[in-house]
Amino acid sequence: MGATIKVCMGSSCFARGNAKNLQLIQKFLQDNGLEADVELTGLRCCNQCAKGPNLNIDGVEYNNIEAGTLLDILERHFGVNK
Ligand code: FES
Numbered sequence: 001m002g003a004t005i006k007v008c009m010g011s012s013c014f015a016r017g018n019a020k021n022l023q024l025i026q027k028f029l030q031d032n033g034l035e036a037d038v039e040l041t042g043l044r045c046c047n048q049c050a051k052g053p054n055l056n057i058d059g060v061e062y063n064n065i066e067a068g069t070l071l072d073i074l075e076r077h078f079g080v081n082k
Contacts, residue, residue, distance in 0.1 A: 003038045003078070006056040010045025013052035021053060021070050028074050 007022050008014075022042075029035045048054055051063035055070075057077055065073070075081065 003034075003058050004056075005038060005040050005058075006043045007040070008044075008046055008048075008052060008054040009042035010049065010052075012045065012049035013054055016053045017066055018053040018055065020067060021055065021065060024067055024070055025074065028071070032078065032080050034078060 005025060007018050007025065009018065009022075022040075025040060029038055029040070043054075043056070046054060048063065053065050054061065054063050055065055056062070057073065062069075062073060
């Protein structure tokens with residue numbers, strides 16, 4: 001199953017937390033052997049800076065994402081239980 005995670009790399013989202021979120025996603029994919037199944041890409045600013053940091057997983061947009069929330073979302077989305 002191919003999933004796609006898009007992370008906004010605009011300067012606002014990047015500064016608000018997506019720099020860290022990106023690392024967290026990469027680590028999550030590695031730890032769970034999902035790297036081959038998931039396409040991880042960056043997005044330019046999508047003009048929703050006020051709601052950032054923003055990211056998109058399989059077409060679902062998530063706003064205001066910090067590390068704890070992100071892990072919950074990833075675990076739920078990929079059916080991984082810690
Ligand atoms: S920088 Fe992410 S929406 Fe603008």
